[in-house]
Amino acid sequence: MRVLQVIDSLEVGGAEKVAINMSILLSNQRHISVSFLCLLNKAKLDDELIKNNIEILYLKRPNKFHIKSVIRLYKILNQFDIIHVHSRHVLRYVSLTHFLPSFFKTFKVVFHDHYGNIENDNRLNNYLRFCINNCKAYIGVSNNLLLWAKENNIKVPLFLLSNIILKNKIDDITIKTNTIIVVGNFRKQKNYEFLIDLLSNLPTNIKVDIYGQPVDLLYYEFILKLIHQRDLADRVQIITDVKNVLPLLNNYVMALHCAKSETGPLVCIEYLQKKLPFVMFETGEVAKQIKSITNKLLIDSFDKKQWQIQILKIISDKNYRNQVVNDMNLIYKNYYSEEKYLDKCLKIYEHILSS
The missing domain is CATH 3.40.50.2000 (Glycogen Phosphorylase B;)
Known part of the structure; x- marks a missing residue:
């Protein structure tokens, strides 16, 4: 064939x-x-x-x-x-x-x-x-x-x-990073304005690395301007030249995925494979598969308070974090x-x- x-x-x-x-x-x-x-x-x-x-x-x-x-x-x-x-x-x-x-x-x-x-x-x-x-x-x-x-x-x-995604055959790379990773090229559906708004309401010690290419240049520039307007330049780092984030995920405490609409975000499957706890908006096929096992990774609205509570719980509560990781292992085994x-x-x- x-x-x-x-x-x-x-x-x-x-x-x-x-x-x-x-x-x-x-x-x-x-x-x-x-x-x-x-x-x-x-x-x-x-x-x-x-x-x-x-x-x-x-x-x-x-x-x-x-x-x-x-x-x-x-x-x-x-x-x-x-x-x-x-x-x-x-x-x-x-x-x-x-x-x-x-x-x-x-x-x-x-x-x-x-x-x-x-x-x-x-x-x-x-x-x-x-x-x-x-x-x-x-x-x-x-x-x-x-x-x-x-x-x-x-x-x-x-x-x-x-x-x-394929089983990871690449060794992890240890680098200095911020607390949270966000992955996705700059397009309106990625909803990065919500991410910036959310970060403004989180403790100042929580910082974010965004990995993505400026596919929509106007939107990319809009987000850069918003970061400076909110005085968050020292808490948000944008990386545009990385082809594969998988070997870097071990450096982060958790991940976020705020896209309004996604059919099946691959990066969330990568988080599952690497056992990196994350929170995502409930949309698309990956969210449906996750929901069959747990609700701990999903939020069905853009209520900042809900996101803040879940993020701080994953970061601060060790027992809860372990529960999340156990659920992630089961999801990955069942679906991927x-x-x-x-x-x-x-x-x-x-x-x-x-x-």
């Missing part, structure tokens, strides 16, 4: 990590040949694939409607059995190949939807509907995405494949097995090939 994973580029982000993890797991299967196609150029996470001997192809398209690039894309896709497309904007581009002659088309497309703002934005335009309905399968990373697909009468088989994830993925592929 020849499988091609497709994304725009491997910059640091959740969908990118999922695509990499999936490729690495698949590459360990003898009957599968897996390659990776980036529509743009080389990026920060390419090394993760290279060190696992996974071939990376680069389309290097100059723009979305460059005809020669679309033709070259079609030729590349035709070398594989399954084309696994990650993210909506990538599917919209790959689907341009539908407008080319299809006499010699051999590949089948599966669409992997990572859209994290579905609770606030459930629109579906005609072109995206066309793109999805011309796939052989739709994979959602959350039940909310599957519900969205059903409600919009998507006419292809629907599958749930919740996010996981590599074997279960790989088995689900392979069954989706087998279904596509037989259809």
Whole structure:
């Protein structure tokens, strides 16, 4: 079975990590040949694939409607059995190949939807509907995405494949850090203004490190301005050049995740793996899985008082913290097995090939 994973580029982000993890797991299967196609150029996470001997192809398209690039894309896709497309904007581009002659088309497309703002934005335009309905399968990373697909009468088989991370094979790195870690690129849905407001109401000895790239530059600058307005420059450190936070998590007391809408934040799975207690807003598939075991990690509102109480309890109460860690171990064991994830993925592929 020849499988091609497709994304725009491997910059640091959740969908990118999922695509990499999936490729690495698949590459360990003898009957599968897996390659990776980036529509743009080389990026920060390419090394993760290279060190696992996974071939990376680069389309290097100059723009979305460059005809020669679309033709070259079609030729590349035709070398594989399954084309696994990650993210909506990538599917919209790959689907341009539908407008080319299809006499010699051999590949089948599966669409992997990572859209994290579905609770606030459930629109579906005609072109995206066309793109999805011309796939052989739709994979959602959350039940909310599957519900969205059903409600919009998507006419292809629907599958749930919740996010996981691979077992950590990298040694921990000891560095000097602040008390709390927050991870996420700067986008409005990350809700960093609430984080800054929350920090203003916590004891002054509690400081935060934010790891994220300024994807939305206007929002990034807005948060920088807010930090200075609240006189918190000495309590907030922003780090924009780290590709992998996993080896650094051991340096923190706890983590926070304030995003208003997330389908399945990978970083919270990383916290679970590393047994780093955290508090997150109750949204998305990871929150549902957590809630089946415990409520200690979740808050269903943006009431600052609730967040303050939970944060201080985790930091100050050793017995409570141990209870949280025990619950985290159970959650990770129940939901984030590599074997279960790989088995689900392979069954989706087998279904596509037989259809």
